Amino acid sequence: FGTGLTSAPQDNPPLIVIFLAAAIAICALVLPGVSGSFFLLAVGLYAPVMGAISDREWPVIFTFMAGALVGIALFIRVLTWALEKHRTISLTLMAGLMLGSLRSLWPWQSDTADLLSPGGNVLAIVGLVVLGAVIVAVFIVADRVATTRRESEIIAEILPA
Incomplete structure (x- = not known):
């Protein structure tokens, strides 16, 4: 839908892409309603990262770990600042993320993701x-x-x- 994201697995993604994706995906540990795995799927890096772990491709694993460490360190600072300076807006945004994720958590769905009663x-x-x-x-x-x-x-x- 115009996001430029692909769900097709990327073949041999550059290490800088893995680093940046890990830095963004790790934010899911802090933000409610956001899935790091879903982000990796959306950008086509879930399969390559899981494959690298399975095949013990250490450069990819260490790059992902470094990206995750940098991402979580930076994001916690940004989130702390946002909560201190703009608490209401920040909490509203987080509530919106949780509310938005409810559709995927709805237990009554068909195989085509249609919501059922x-x-x-x-x-x-x-x-x-x-x-x-x-x-x-x-x-x-x-x-x-x-x-x-x-x-x-x-x-x-x-x-x-």
């Missing part, structure tokens, strides 16, 4: 969704109660009765 167990699914919402609500309330208690204790220390 859950079938006869809709009540169980709705029940689990409600249970999940209740658990999240309990954690939110517990956090607010703990925060209020901490603030009360701090105020009590500052202003003795």
Whole structure:
């Protein structure tokens, strides 16, 4: 769809391409909803990298490892900066990545990746969704109660009765 990415495996990709792909793919360890393996598949490097591991092609393996180390070191700094300076936008972007990945995680799909309805167990699914919402609500309330208690204790220390 105009991305220029190919899913066809590349034959003997240059080491610089493997380095750059590893640097990008490793970000999946930090970002929710993003798959490093899917990225490697999209750029046609999954099969060559797995083949290199299987065949013990050390130059390719070490290049991939170096790219992954550089990528994770740089990306963690960028992500830390983004969360410090633009927290709301960064968290919204990460939530969007997770939401976008739900389509591929949907358990009811046909062989052609068409989404299907859950079938006869809709009540169980709705029940689990409600249970999940209740658990999240309990954690939110517990956090607010703990925060209020901490603030009360701090105020009590500052202003003795």
